[in-house]
Each structure stands twice: as C-alpha cells, then as structure tokens.
Amino acid sequence: MKELDDKKSRLLSAAKEVLAEKGLEKATISDIVKRAGMAQGTFYLYFSSKNALIPAIANDLLQTMLHKIKKEQVLSDDIWSFFHKMITVTFQVTNSYKEVLSLCYSGLAIDNTLSEWDRIYNPYYSWLAEIIAKGIEQKAIRQDVDPLVAARMVIGLIESSAEQIYLFNKLDKPLPEHQQDLFTFIHHALEHR
Amino acid sequence: MKELDDKKSRLLSAAKEVLAEKGLEKATISDIVKRAGMAQGTFYLYFSSKNALIPAIANDLLQTMLHKIKKEQVLSDDIWSFFHKMITVTFQVTNSYKEVLSLCYSGLAIDNTLSEWDRIYNPYYSWLAEIIAKGIEQKAIRQDVDPLVAARMVIGLIESSAEQIYLFNKLDKPLPEHQQDLFTFIHHALEHR
Amino acid sequence: MKELDDKKSRLLSAAKEVLAEKGLEKATISDIVKRAGMAQGTFYLYFSSKNALIPAIANDLLQTMLHKIKKEQVLSDDIWSFFHKMITVTFQVTNSYKEVLSLCYSGLAIDNTLSEWDRIYNPYYSWLAEIIAKGIEQKAIRQDVDPLVAARMVIGLIESSAEQIYLFNKLDKPLPEHQQDLFTFIHHALEHR
Amino acid sequence: MKELDDKKSRLLSAAKEVLAEKGLEKATISDIVKRAGMAQGTFYLYFSSKNALIPAIANDLLQTMLHKIKKEQVLSDDIWSFFHKMITVTFQVTNSYKEVLSLCYSGLAIDNTLSEWDRIYNPYYSWLAEIIAKGIEQKAIRQDVDPLVAARMVIGLIESSAEQIYLFNKLDKPLPEHQQDLFTFIHHALEHR
DNA sequence: TATGAATGAGTGTTCATTCAT
DNA sequence: AATGAATGAACACTCATTCAT
CATH class of the missing domain: 1.10.10.60 (Homeodomain-like)
Incomplete structure (x- = not known):
C-alpha cells in the first residue's frame, strides 16, 4: 500500500x-x-x-495551496488579514508552480474534462464561501453578498492576478504594492459600510 | 489580395x-x-x-470583443454604465466562443507563446486603463487606484466569472442577478467615496 | 495432481x-x-x-470428435451407415466449436507449428484408413482405393463442407438434404461396383 | 491512376x-x-x-488461380479432362503460394472477416456450379447432383488435398498418382451411370 | 504452488509538413 | 497560387513474460 x-x-x-x-x-x-x-x-x-496526468497534477497543486491557506487561516485574527494571507499564499504557489499551471489550463482543452475540474475546485469554493458567510454574519462583509458567488470571484480574481504576474511577467511595480492594490480592491468590494 | x-x-x-x-x-x-x-x-x-492557429484565433476573438465593447462605450453616459455593458458583452462573447476559448488557454502550454498573448491583450488593457484614468480624473473612481493594474484586475475578474459560468456551467442563479453581483463587486471596489 | x-x-x-x-x-x-x-x-x-494454447485446444477438439465418432462406429452395422454417422458427428462438433475452429487454422500461421498438427491429426487419419481398408477387404469399397489417401480425402471433404456451412453460413438447403448430398458424393466415390 | x-x-x-x-x-x-x-x-x-492485407492477398491468389483454370477450361474437350486440369492447376498454385496460403486462413481469425471471404470465393463457386450444371445437361454428371453444393464440395476437396500435400508435406506417393486418386474419387462421385 | 506487480521490448498508426507538378 | 501524394519521424500504449515473495 x-x-x-x-x-x-x-x-x-x-x-x-x-x-x-x-x-x-x-x-x-x-x-x-x-x-x-x-x-x-x-x-x-x-x-x-x-492525459490522466493533468487532473492529477492539478489536484496536487490545489491541495498544496489549500493546505497552506488553511494553515494561515487559523492564525488570522480577522477576515481581512486572512484575505491578505490568501493573496500572499496564492501568489507564492502560483510562482512555484508556474510552469505546471498553464498545463493545467491546457488540460482542459485536450479532452473536455471539465467535470474533473469541477470536482477538484469545488471544495475550495465551498470552503471560502463558508468563511465569507461568517464574515457576513460578523457584519465585516456586506450583507447583500452571495457567499458562493463572491468566493468564486475572489478566487478567480486572485488567481488571474497571480497568473498575469508570474506567467506573463506583468509586474510593473514592486510585488508588495501590487498585492496591496489587489487587497484594497477586494476589501472595498466586500467590506460592510 | x-x-x-x-x-x-x-x-x-x-x-x-x-x-x-x-x-x-x-x-x-x-x-x-x-x-x-x-x-x-x-x-x-x-x-x-x-500551432500558429491558436494566436490567430485568439486575436480574432479579442478583436470581436473589443469591437463590441467599444461600440457600447460610445453609447454609455457614465463609467458605471459602461462597466455594466462591458460585463454583458464579455459574457456574450465568452458564450459564443466558449468552445474555442479553452483552446486559447491550451495554446499557452503548447509552445510558450506567452509573448504572443501579450501582444494580443495589451491594447485591451491599455485602452481600459485610459478609461479608468478618466474615471479617476472625474472623481468617479478612487484616487489611489492604479489604472493599469485595475484594468487588468477588472478584465481578469470579468473573464474568469464568464468562464466559470459558460465553461464550467457554474450558474446557480439567474444570469442578470449574477451579472449584477459582479457589477456591484467592481463598483464597490473602484468607486470614489 | x-x-x-x-x-x-x-x-x-x-x-x-x-x-x-x-x-x-x-x-x-x-x-x-x-x-x-x-x-x-x-x-x-x-x-x-x-501460442501453446492453440495446439492444446485443437487437440481437445479432435479428441472430442474422435471419441464421439468411435462411439457411433461401434453401433454401425455397415461402413456406409458409419460414414453417415461420421458426417453427422463432424457437423455437430464443427457447429459446437465453430468459434474456436478458425483459431486452430490461424494457429498454423503464427508459428509454423505444422508438425504439431500432424501429431494431432495422424491418429484420426490412420484409424479411418484402417476402417476403409476393412471396407475394401469386405468388397464394400473399390479395390483400387488407397486407404490412407482416401481417409484424408474423406476427412478433408467432410470438414470443409461443415466449415462452409457453419463458419460461412453457406446453408442454402435443409441440413439433412445437404448431409445426404455429401453422403451420396462419398458413397459414389468409394463404393465397389 | x-x-x-x-x-x-x-x-x-x-x-x-x-x-x-x-x-x-x-x-x-x-x-x-x-x-x-x-x-x-x-x-x-x-x-x-x-490486417487489410490478408483479404487483398487472398483475392490476388484466387484471381490467379481462376485465371489459370479458366484458360484450361477453354482447352478442355470434356468435363472430366477439365476436372483433371483443375486439379493440376490448384495443386500448382497451392504449391507456389503455400507460404501465403496459411496466412489467408489465419486472416479469418484475426478479425472475423468472413464476409470478405464470401465475396472473394463466391464467383469461383458460381462459375464451377455452372460448368457442373452443363455436365448434368449433357448427361455426363449424375442427374441428382446439386450443382452449387457439388461445386463447393469439389473445390473444398481439391484444396484440402493440395494443402495436405504442400502445407503438411503429406505426400507418400508420387504426385501424379495422388492426383489420379483424387480425380478418380471425384469422377466416381459425380459421373452419370 | 500460487501470486500479481513490475517489466520493457516492440510496432502499428498518425499527421504535420514538404515539394514536384 | 494551388494541389495532394508522399513522406518519415515520433510515441503512446500493450501485453507476454518473469520473479521475488
């Protein structure tokens, strides 16, 4: 075994x-x-x-990321510092795995194994949705936010930002500033006022 | 000829x-x-x-989208209604091209023709950055926003949302509501207060 | 054991x-x-x-056939009714084993294990040759018939007829009539006049 | 072309x-x-x-044989001398092609392309059946013979004899004598009395 | 005897690309 | 420019066979 x-x-x-x-x-x-x-x-x-390698690698990659993010979650005092950590970790993992990451996207097109991707990403979305739901309860996050939709938007946004930087080398200001811009974007987008 | x-x-x-x-x-x-x-x-x-097909198709796709969005831009009174149109058009085009879209991502991994993608997407980013810059001047958008960074975030966000819906069929509420959520997210993220 | x-x-x-x-x-x-x-x-x-399977299966098949034919032989009064039974049994066995039979032929071509086939078929030929020899002695069969050559011709003829029917579905008249035609052919071919 | x-x-x-x-x-x-x-x-x-080679080769082989036999047919005075020639030619061709012949049988088992074989052999059977039918008309051949069935039996018999000799080296008497035995067998089997 | 994980040689087939016409 | 027959490199995959347990 x-x-x-x-x-x-x-x-x-x-x-x-x-x-x-x-x-x-x-x-x-x-x-x-x-x-x-x-x-x-x-x-x-x-x-x-x-071709069966691609979903396996993608799964491995996401598990790694989830593991790291969850570790940070425990240490975070409030939801905003958690989002901050989430950005940092996503950027780190994207950087480490950048060569493999584009393969994962390409895997999509080889066969149309979309259902595989679903299965892989779903736990990530659900988990973040719960956290956002808590943020809503705690009046940290806007009351009219749909947790699952927001979760997908936040993940999509952070990942696309990380990819633009690490896959396309679109880094035209220091990384911390860039991450700060991203955090501010999300913060304003979700915060309760 | x-x-x-x-x-x-x-x-x-x-x-x-x-x-x-x-x-x-x-x-x-x-x-x-x-x-x-x-x-x-x-x-x-x-x-x-x-392999030379992929960038050619991607270019074709983005040109179509840009053309449609620019047409809407002219008709938009203010920047927010413009963002609204941008969301609608991006969703439409993503839906029409959904079968080809994933191929474009996959093209990435075949050769590392990242520079091609740059060339294709750059005009889109720059153009939106200018619009955002105007929004900042007009005090519609936060003064501390970096136009180019924001442009990339907005485009990445809208596209990843559209892909989640049309490629992965992640539509669990009516489309207009979903687009509204997305608009609200962007609106809050950028608006001047 | x-x-x-x-x-x-x-x-x-x-x-x-x-x-x-x-x-x-x-x-x-x-x-x-x-x-x-x-x-x-x-x-x-x-x-x-x-590849060692093929001769093993072929042997099994021929043993089955021989066993059945020999049982009928004992019960036959004269050589002609024996030939009749031989036809019936060969047809039956060919039908039962039709799927495997063509494999046995194909086994031929894989390795050139012709000697194996010899070893397997020889007892059948010799045994029938003896029966024909007795028929000659008893003046039932033409005196100028070579028993071994005739044995091979009779076996070849019956088997090829059965194969045409069961492997190639070449049955365009009722089976008993077909078998009767075959019997008549052999009967005329060998009978003493 | x-x-x-x-x-x-x-x-x-x-x-x-x-x-x-x-x-x-x-x-x-x-x-x-x-x-x-x-x-x-x-x-x-x-x-x-x-695998598509096998039927192609088999067809080529049978065409060669048919061509030669038909040439002899024209030269034959009566049906019995024709059968004699048919035996000679079949033996010759079997000898020339002996290495390929078993392959043709084996082709059977690779795919179950039985219909192919049908298509290939049918013209041969039909053509001989017609000749036998003429022999019946001319009172050379038994009146109760079914031409098509007899055609298949004769072809099967000649071919199986030739194979036993050339593929299995079962030649224990001079070839002309063997062919004479075979001819006599067929002659007695079919002749009108 | 029985197992079944590991092996790795071996080949049919595909298809992007070329080039003579 | 257009053709499409010919090319031949390249590779995923299979499966009979072995052997340590």
Missing part, C-alpha cells in the same frame, strides 16, 4: 518536473518514467493515460 | 469550427482544409504551422 | 471461451486468467506460452 | 514476400515498405491497416 502510493507519487513528481521543462506536447512518457526510475509499463499501472 | 484574405479567413473559420468540435489535439489539418474546401498544402500558404 | 489437471482444464476452458469471443490477437492472457479466476503467473505453470 | 495501381501492387508483392518469410505476426509494416522502397506512411494510403 505504502509502496504503491510511493510509486504513484514518484511518478507524479517526475511528471511535474518533466512537464514543466518540456511542455505537455513534447514531454514523453519515456522521459517521465526514466526520471522516476521505472519501466514504461509501470506508468500505466498508476495512470490510465498520458 | 482579396482572394488571399478570403482563403485565410475561410481557413480560420473552418479551424474554429473543427477545433471547437474536436479539441486541439484531435483536430487535424486534414479536417480543417477539408471543411474549408482546399488542399492540404494551401494551409501552409497562410499559416506557418498548426 | 488432480488439482493440477483441474487448473489446467479450467485454463483451457477459459481460453476457449475468451478466444471464441475475442479472436486470437485480441484475447490476452489477462483475460483468460481472469475468467479462470487465477493469477497471471499461474498460466505459465501449465502452458509454456500463449 | 497507373502510378497508384503500381504503388499498390508493389506493396502487395512486397507484402506477399515478407509475410511468406516471416509470418503474419512477425512481419512488420516497416519490413514491407522497406522492401517496396517506400515510406511508412505510403502504406496507409493504399491499405487501411496491416
């Missing part, structure tokens, strides 16, 4: 590296198993196909 | 259809030229490679 | 089923052991390779 | 050679195109798959 998981996660790691280096089209299964130190066939014991 | 352009746009149309139906990987040049009613070799008179 | 034989015959049965359903190329060892309820490796304790 | 046919028949010839030497499983498309002096992809312009 442990060994199985070990093999699978070794493959996943190798895949992330190779895909980051070569891109989805140019990366071959041969490359991946070579890096993982296994035989070709072994790959297919753990993944049904090359 | 005209005929050339005609062939090129026929190829582009055919490509959009085929790509929407089959996805980037499964769509073949053969499919595309067959639908366009031409020979294999003709494709290469107008596009340097298969 | 009994268990071994049990396992081996369970594998053989499973193989016959799977091969009949999928054909030689598409049937996998994995399919076969799964149906037999064993592990991959177990197969190789009883058969040296995948 | 001519060139196309040329390429296809060059591929067919190369395929016959390679398949005869290596057997169906071991022969690779690469072997075949190399021998034909073309590129891999060219093969697929003329044959949809590797």
